[in-house]
Amino acid sequence: MPPKFDPKSPENASLISLFQSLGLAEKSATELVRQPKSGVAFKSLVDEFQLTDKKYDEKTASALVKLSASGGKLGPAEKGFIVKKIESGDIKSTDQVAAAVKYTEGNPAGTPINEDEFNKACGVGIEITAGQLPELLKSYVSSLPSPPENWASLGAVLGGIRSGASDLKWANAGEVKFSLETIFTELFGTKESANAAAKAQAASAKSKPAAKPKAVETSSSAEASSSTSPVIPTNIFKEGFLSDFHKPGANPQVNPKLKEQHLDFTKGLVYTRFPPEPNGYLHIGHVKAIMIDFGYAKFHGGRTYLRFDDTNPEAEEGRFFQSILETVRWLGFEPWKITYSSDNFDQLYQWAVELTRRGKAYVCTCSAEKMKEDRGMGKGHPVPCEHRDRPVEESLREFEKMKNGEYPEQGAALRMKMDLTSGNPYMWDMVAYRVKMAPHHRTGDKWKIYPTYDFTHCLCDSIENISHSLCTVEFIPARESYEWLCDALEVYKARQYEFARLNLQGTFLSKRKIAKLVTKKLVKDWDDPRLYTIIALRRRGIPPGALLSFVSELGVTTSESVTEIKRFESSIRSYLEESAPRLMMVLNPVKLIIENVPNDYRVPVQVPLHPKVPSMGTVETSFTKEVYIDAEDFREVDSPDYFRLAPGKSVGLFKAPFPVTCTSYTKDPVTGQVTEIRCKLEDGGNVKKAKAYIQWVNVPESIKIEEVRYFKPLFKSDPPPADFESDIDPDSLEVYKNAVIEPAFYELAKKAISDARKESEERTKKAQAESAPTDSNEHKPIAGSEAAKHMEDEPVVTAEQLVGMENIRFQGMRLAYFAVDRESRIGCLDEGEGVKPGKKAGDKIVLNRIVSLKEDSGKKA
Numbered sequence: 001m002p003p004k005f006d007p008k009s010p011e012n013a014s015l016i017s018l019f020q021s022l023g024l025a026e027k028s029a030t031e032l033v034r035q036p037k038s039g040v041a042f043k044s045l046v047d048e049f050q051l052t053d054k055k056y057d058e059k060t061a062s063a064l065v066k067l068s069a070s071g072g073k074l075g076p077a078e079k080g081f082i083v084k085k086i087e088s089g090d091i092k093s094t095d096q097v098a099a100a101v102k103y104t105e106g107n108p109a110g111t112p113i114n115e116d117e118f119n120k121a122c123g124v125g126i127e128i129t130a131g132q133l134p135e136l137l138k139s140y141v142s143s144l145p146s147p148p149e150n151w152a153s154l155g156a157v158l159g160g161i162r163s164g165a166s167d168l169k170w171a172n173a174g175e176v177k178f179s180l181e182t183i184f185t186e187l188f189g190t191k192e193s194a195n196a197a198a199k200a201q202a203a204s205a206k207s208k209p210a211a212k213p214k215a216v217e218t219s220s221s222a223e224a225s226s227s228t229s230p231v232i233p234t235n236i237f238k239e240g241f242l243s244d245f246h247k248p249g250a251n252p253q254v255n256p257k258l259k260e261q262h263l264d265f266t267k268g269l270v271y272t273r274f275p276p277e278p279n280g281y282l283h284i285g286h287v288k289a290i291m292i293d294f295g296y297a298k299f300h301g302g303r304t305y306l307r308f309d310d311t312n313p314e315a316e317e318g319r320f321f322q323s324i325l326e327t328v329r330w331l332g333f334e335p336w337k338i339t340y341s342s343d344n345f346d347q348l349y350q351w352a353v354e355l356t357r358r359g360k361a362y363v364c365t366c367s368a369e370k371m372k373e374d375r376g377m378g379k380g381h382p383v384p385c386e387h388r389d390r391p392v393e394e395s396l397r398e399f400e401k402m403k404n405g406e407y408p409e410q411g412a413a414l415r416m417k418m419d420l421t422s423g424n425p426y427m428w429d430m431v432a433y434r435v436k437m438a439p440h441h442r443t444g445d446k447w448k449i450y451p452t453y454d455f456t457h458c459l460c461d462s463i464e465n466i467s468h469s470l471c472t473v474e475f476i477p478a479r480e481s482y483e484w485l486c487d488a489l490e491v492y493k494a495r496q497y498e499f500a501r502l503n504l505q506g507t508f509l510s511k512r513k514i515a516k517l518v519t520k521k522l523v524k525d526w527d528d529p530r531l532y533t534i535i536a537l538r539r540r541g542i543p544p545g546a547l548l549s550f551v552s553e554l555g556v557t558t559s560e561s562v563t564e565i566k567r568f569e570s571s572i573r574s575y576l577e578e579s580a581p582r583l584m585m586v587l588n589p590v591k592l593i594i595e596n597v598p599n600d601y602r603v604p605v606q607v608p609l610h611p612k613v614p615s616m617g618t619v620e621t622s623f624t625k626e627v628y629i630d631a632e633d634f635r636e637v638d639s640p641d642y643f644r645l646a647p648g649k650s651v652g653l654f655k656a657p658f659p660v661t662c663t664s665y666t667k668d669p670v671t672g673q674v675t676e677i678r679c680k681l682e683d684g685g686n687v688k689k690a691k692a693y694i695q696w697v698n699v700p701e702s703i704k705i706e707e708v709r710y711f712k713p714l715f716k717s718d719p720p721p722a723d724f725e726s727d728i729d730p731d732s733l734e735v736y737k738n739a740v741i742e743p744a745f746y747e748l749a750k751k752a753i754s755d756a757r758k759e760s761e762e763r764t765k766k767a768q769a770e771s772a773p774t775d776s777n778e779h780k781p782i783a784g785s786e787a788a789k790h791m792e793d794e795p796v797v798t799a800e801q802l803v804g805m806e807n808i809r810f811q812g813m814r815l816a817y818f819a820v821d822r823e824s825r826i827g828c829l830d831e832g833e834g835v836k837p838g839k840k841a842g843d844k845i846v847l848n849r850i851v852s853l854k855e856d857s858g859k860k861a
Contacts, residue, residue, distance in 0.1 A: 005034045005474075011379050015039055022046070022054060023061030027503075031560045032065065036425050037477040040380075042068040048076065049083050059093075060086060066097040071104075078104040081113055090124045094559070096170065099123065123170035133171060133179040140168060141183065150188050154180065159239045226752035226809065228760040228802040230332040230545030232291075233552035237299040241499065241556050242292065248302075248467040251495035254487040262492050265465045270302030272468050273461065274328065275341075278308045279315035280511035282327050284532045287547045288502040292556060293470050294333035303772075305464055306335035306795075310342045311456050313440040313447075318786065318793030325795035327534045329767075329802060331544045337772035338795055341456050342442050344463055348451050349403070351459060351489055352414060352432055356395050360488045361432060362387055363398035364415045371413075375428045382420045382428040399433070405448035407435050416455070418484060426481040430454045444785035458482040459491065466494040473498045473558055502551065503562045506718040507532050513724065522728050523714070529848055530714040530732055540711065541806045541819020541850040546575035565713070572851045576809070576817045581609035581616055581748060584654065584695040585741040585812035587708060589628035591699060592677045594660060601625045605655050607744070619744035623656045626699040628740055633694045634677055636665070643692035650682060652690030654813065658683045659690040695813040702740040703839065707846045709821070710734040739847075741812070746828055746837040749808045749820065753829045760802035767797055809850065816853055821846040 007016060012033050019029035019042065033039040045068040046052055056064070063086045071079050082100045085091045091100055103121040107113055119125060128136065141148065141157065148157055158177060161168045168176060236242055248270055249263045274293040276282060282290075297304045306328060308321060328335065355361040364371065364387045376382040395414075402412050414433040422428070432455040439445045461469050469482075479496045486493035508514075509532060517523045517531075526533050529540035537547065550571040554563060584607065594601070603623040610616040629645070638646035645651040650661040660679035668675050716729045781787035787794065808820040820826070827840030 007033070011377070015043065018043075018046070018052065019061075022051065022064070023056035023058050024065070025058055027562055028058075028062070028065075028560065035474055035476055037423075038065075038069055040423055041072070044068070045079075045083075049080060051083075054087075056087075060089075063091060063094060063097050066094040067101065070098060070101045074101065074104055078107065078113070085122075085124070090119070091122060093170070095173075096122050096124075123167070126167050126170045128167065128171040130172070130175045130179070133168075133175055134182070136168060137176070137179050137183055140166060141180075148184070148187070151184055154184055155235045155239055226756045226807040227543075227545070228330075228756050228807070229763050230543065230548055232295055232298060232332055233548055234295075234299055236292075236552050236556050237296055241558065242296060245296075245468055245497060246495055251467070251493065253493055255490055258490075258492045262465050262467075266467060270297045270300040270468060271305075271464065271466050272297040272302065272470060273305040273307045273464060273466050274335075275307045275309045275457070275460075276324050277312070277315065278310055278320040278324060279312070279317070280320060280515075281323055281526045281533045281535055283509040283534060284504060284537060284547070285502045285509055286327075287331065287534065288499075288551045288554075288556075289470075289472070290328055290331055290333060291548055291551050292499060294328070294335075296468065296470065298333070302467070303336035304333070305337050305339050305466075307339045307341065307460060307464070308795075309453070309456070309460075310340050310441060311451055311453060313436055313438040313450060318441065318790050321795045322793055323535065325797070326801040327538075329797065330534075330538060331548065334763075334767040334797075335771070337774070339460075339464065340442060341451075341460050342440060344456075344460055345443060345447060345451070347463065348456060348459060349449075351491075352451070352455070353396065353399065355416065355432070355485075355489060356399060356414070357392060358488065359392055360417050361414055362390055362395045362417055363402065363412055364388075364429075365398075365407075365412045368410055375425070380423075380425075382425075384420060385415065385429065388417060388429070402433065402435055402449050403447075405435075405437065409435050409437060411435060414449075416481075416485065416488075418481065422480070424477050424480050426454070426477045427484065430481055440785065442781040442785050442787045444782045444788075446782060454478065454481060455485065458486050458494070459489075461494040462486055462492045465492065469494040469496040471496060471498055472501045473560065474501075498558060499556050500558055500560045502554070503560070504532060504568060505562050505564045506713055506715065506720075507565075508720055508724070516725065520725065522725060529709070529711045538804070538806055539822060540848050541809055541817070542572055543575060543579070543809065545579075546572045549575050569851045573817070573854060576811065576850065578613075580809050580811045580817055582607075582611070582811045582813050583609075583619075583742055583745055583748065584621070584697055585705075585739065585815060585818075586628045586630045586695065586697050587736050587739045587812075587815055588631040589697070589702075589738055589740050590631045590634065590674055590677060592627050592629050592660070592679055592696070594625050594627075594681045595663065595678055596680050596683075597625050599625055603657055605657075607655050607742075609748075619742070619747065621742050621744060622698050622701065623653070624698040624700055627653070627696040628699060628702060629653075629677070629694055629696050631674065634662070634665070634674060636674070644694055645677070645679075650688070650690060652693035653696045654693045656696070658687060695815075697740045697742050701743040703743060703745055703845070705739040705741055705845045705847055706737070706824075707821075708736040708739045708818070708849070709847065710736070710816075710849045741845075743838070745810075745845075746826070746839065748810060749826055750828050750831075750837040752808045753803065754833065756803045756807040757799070760799040763802070764797060764799040771797075806848075811853070814853070817850040818847045819850050821848050 006012060007030050015033045016026070016029045019032055020026055024032070032042060042065050045064065064083070067079070067082055067086065071082065082091065082097070082104065085100065086097070091097060099122045100118070103118055104113065140161065148154070157180060161176060248266055248268050249259055253259045272293045274290055276286065294304045306325065308324070325338065352361065364385050366374065366385060366387070371385070374383050374385050398412065399414055401407060402414065412435060413431045415429045416432050418429050419427045420429065431452050433449045433451055435448060436450050437448060440447060475496070476498050482496055483493055514526065514531060514533065518525055523531060527535040527539045529536050550568060553571055601624060605621050605623050606618045607621055608614070608616070608618050634645045635642060636647065638649055645662050647662050647665070650659045652659045659682045661682055662677060662679050664678045665674050666676040667673065712729065712732045712734070714729060714732045715724060715727045717727050720727055805820040805822050805824050809817065811817050823844070824846045825842055825844045827843055828835070828837035831837070
């Protein structure tokens with residue numbers, strides 16, 4: 001990994017403070033300094049044009065940052081011209097800056113800039129308000145040679161606006177997208193209903209005419225909700241940043257033969273890799289990386305390695321290897337091959353020796369402090385190490401001594417002899433090998449030296465013939481050293497591309513901080529649903545397809561940003577709206593007794609599993625003399641703006657044959673809470689239609705839920721402060737222990753798990769058939785190593801790892817979306833298909849709220 005970034009070090013803190021004073025938000029300023037090359041470029045622009053004492057708004061400051069990053073080829077006059085345009089407010093957005101740089105780069109050297117042409121090319125003076133957008137967009141859409149046919153055309157229309165000649169390209173991108181979605185809704189209905197109709201049509205085309213849907217047996221959408229094979233969105237690979245990459249083999253090599261050898265292996269296919277360090281559980285930020293690494297190759301018919309970057313012998317734990325594989329597969333992807341960086345330790349050592357023989361590496365015995373001092377203390381101006389010019393043979397002997405354990409830890413290091421004149425700190429003689437006496441998880445005590453990330457990463461990419469090495473933007477400055485090392489050894493060189501990380505507001509993803517929360521029992525474990533590790537999101541019940549959809553909606557760029565939690569939850573909610581079946585559930589039950597019906601009154605009621613997706617089918621329940629309703633659906637004192645149950649007032653019970661009118665109620669004399677409501681069934685003539693309908697569960701067949709867990713933000717502050725342990729919100733977990741649910745729950749649960757198991761078995765068989773062939777000795781840990789002692793921790797593809805209690809998802813009507821927690825026990829799930837599901841001795845149902853329902857202004861009325 002790159003050297004650890006410390007925002008509080010004097011040099012970094014000084015730069016962050018400067019960038020904030022210029023107008024950048026603290027988060028943006030910190031991320032800029034985190035990337036040395038980008039931070040240096042912006043600082044150079046500030047110094048060159050004497051901007052240190054200027055005060056800008058955040059938008060202007062961001063435009064200047066964009067200029068510093070993209071205007072490296074411009075001369076001082078051209079760059080200064082754009083700076084003035086930004087300061088004057090003529091150029092406001094980063095898109096305008098990109099257009100300005102492109103225009104000035106094409107302007108003949110020494111020729112004055114034609115300001116009129118420049119303004120036209122950069123959209124200067126064009127102001128399009130949100131109010132003007134609807135009519136302008138309607139006009140644009142109507143002028144297209146091929147009008148949009150459905151929601152699938154949205155991406156192409158947006159892409160056409162962005163890349164075309166229309167003035168709309170200069171409007172606020174978010175407002176354009178919102179207005180265009182409104183137009184599409186007018187043309188094609190809501191996206192959800194359009195998707196549901198398409199699914200229903202596809203299901204209808206594939207199936208023969210059938211009888212009326214019964215229960216969950218024909219539930220295509222319920223299968224989608226419990227699916228272990230999420231649909232992989234492809235729009236991010238068709239347009240934008242990820243659509244402009246080179247074709248396999250087109251990346252330049254120092255020797256043409258390397259290209260030939262690469263293509264001979266890959267046959268022109270895309271090869272990518274996902275290289276996590278197995279020292280912790282993956283978090284939501286990795287969802288984006290996994291989707292890009294695996295999805296890009298899948299989209300192009302290529303292959304992806306799951307490579308465990310296990311070069312740090314002190315960090316790995318066996319449990320993390322299997323967890324990472326399970327997470328990748330749960331998200332819908334299959335590794336073509338599982339590899340380990342440690343598999344290549346012998347080859348990497350030989351290359352280190354060869355690099356030294358070529359005079360491009362040397363052994364340094366300076367202290368860590370002296371090495372940091374020579375490298376400029378992070379401020380620049382590095383000086384040569386005193387060992388830099390030691391004879392090659394001497395460095396080879398010293399390296400051999402390092403290998404044999406004759407140096408203590410930090411007593412010596414093999415450093416690459418790079419370019420101290422470069423402005424990039426990654427070229428200042430980075431360490432290739434360091435001494436570590438700790439045994440390795442897989443290689444035992446064979447090695448006393450271990451390669452660094454900066455030495456290992458690019459060479460493993462070379463060994464595996466990676467065509468596209470995809471990583472996050474903090475590795476932009478590392479690209480130069482990556483390419484230098486491959487060329488210095490004359491080995492195949494992959495092309496590195498960088499994308500912005502996924503950052504979420506109001507939480508942190510640091511493994512160290514999460515470990516502290518777990519150790520101090522401030523959360524239950526790494527999968528506590530209040531966290532944003534992927535295993536926590538899975539336990540909470542968020543479908544893998546919803547996470548992929550969220551990443552797709554955000555898009556992929558190189559610009560860092562922070563996404564609000566409410567946007568994340570809105571995306572999850574939209575996904576579940578289309579796929580989750582509905583069940584009647586009561587969170588705080590109070591008994592409602594219908595006085596004017598006999599004790600054995602029972603009326604069968606068909607309840608749809610999804611009101612907008614008829615193909616999902618129905619479940620049957622019984623309307624009885626006694627039912628439970630939610631305590632919040634009754635008031636002792638009525639009001640004109642209240643439409644649910646109150647004394648003397650009527651309300652509809654969802655799908656029940658008639659409304660009921662409250663005649664009386666009983667209260668607990670101690671607590672004052674209503675314990676029983678008595679009603680009359682309005683089954684006579686001229687019954688008025690109810691103004692509101694509420695959910696209910698019949699008392700005789702109600703299913704008790706042990707716990708319903710509502711999760712809220714873990715921290716009181718946003719972002720969490722440095723002393724985050726004291727900022728835990730004690731109300732971040734709310735537990736309800738009296739909830740009940742209708743008996744169809746068991747039927748739905750058994751169907752969901754049964755379908756998930758079948759699907760996962762089929763998918764696993766296919767994955768095993770399509771994976772790379774391996775021999776029995778490949779990737780085996782060395783005898784005596786921890787991995788060899790605990791072979792049960794070796795990552796293995798199984799069908800079981802895709803299925804869990806969280807596959808049972810549904811909407812509790814008018815409450816929220818829920819999933820079954822792993823602590824639950826449901827006996828009927830393991831019974832045969834012919835056995836009717838129902839309650840068994842020892843059952844325990846625990847539900848997790850996945851996400852709330854959309855805000856409904858009339859719900860509380």
